[in-house]
Amino acid sequence: xxxxxxxxxxxxxxxxxxxxxxxxxxxxxxxxxxxxxxxxxxxxxxxxxxxxxxxxxxxxxxxxxxxxxxxxxxxxxxxxxxxxxxxxxxxxxxxxxxxxxxxxxxxxxxxx
Amino acid sequence: xxxxxxxxxxxxxxxxxxxxxxxxxxxxxxxxxxxxxxxxxxxxxxxxxxxxxxxxxxxxxxxxxxxxxxxxxxxxxxxxxxxxxxxxxxxxxxxxxxxxxxxxxxxxxxxx
Numbered sequence: 001x002x003x004x005x006x007x008x009x010x011x012x013x014x015x016x017x018x019x020x021x022x023x024x025x026x027x028x029x030x031x032x033x034x035x036x037x038x039x040x041x042x043x044x045x046x047x048x049x050x051x052x053x054x055x056x057x058x059x060x061x062x063x064x065x066x067x068x069x070x071x072x073x074x075x076x077x078x079x080x081x082x083x084x085x086x087x088x089x090x091x092x093x094x095x096x097x098x099x100x101x102x103x104x105x106x107x108x109x110x111x112x
Numbered sequence: 113x114x115x116x117x118x119x120x121x122x123x124x125x126x127x128x129x130x131x132x133x134x135x136x137x138x139x140x141x142x143x144x145x146x147x148x149x150x151x152x153x154x155x156x157x158x159x160x161x162x163x164x165x166x167x168x169x170x171x172x173x174x175x176x177x178x179x180x181x182x183x184x185x186x187x188x189x190x191x192x193x194x195x196x197x198x199x200x201x202x203x204x205x206x207x208x209x210x211x212x213x214x215x216x217x218x219x220x221x222x223x224x
Contacts, residue, residue, distance in 0.1 A: 098163065101212055
């Protein structure tokens with residue numbers, strides 16, 4: 001069973017479009033996250049959600065919006081996609097301050 | 113500001129040798145550190161973690177050393193195997209619901 005799963009794995013779209021990436025975790029964790037990995041492999045946190053409340057919102061454009069219908073899901077909506085949004089996006093979940101995060105296998109977004 | 117960095121972007125080792133990957137962190141209140149392994153096309157995978165009240169922690173073929181005096185973290189992999197080829201990240205986390213701060217990653221290459 002996949003602990004953290006995200007779909008789609010690949011997403012190719014044109015500038016200006018709106019797209020969503022879905023994430024689900026079956027670990028029962030309280031907190032979920034979205035990370036962005038750039039072409040140089042650098043991982044940076046975008047959002048975290050704890051019990052449906054946004055805990056961290058890093059300086060990302062407001063075109064990006066996380067939505068959590070329940071504790072097991074945290075979806076990422078992106079409006080008006082730009083070329084610079086091309087990256088790999090990772091969903092993760094965690095429980096407590098002293099345990100590691102568990103990551104999904106990523107969604108490679110390509111904006112043309 | 114807080115940061116986590118790695119000394120080398122690429123490390124090449126002979127199969128069967130031991131590998132040591134290093135990481136330095138800046139002055140921070142974080143007292144929990146994690147090593148992740150990322151294989152091509154996959155998400156970061158937890159390897160081992162350590163709290164600041166420890167200097168050393170061992171897992172299966174891996175050891176993490178923490179030197180708080182010089183703010184240095186290392187990952188030792190014993191008897192490196194081809195399957196160890198990946199990008200390795202150190203990361204740190206503070207208390208609460210904040211996310212992980214990642215270093216830039218070291219690409220471990222295994223020579224036959």
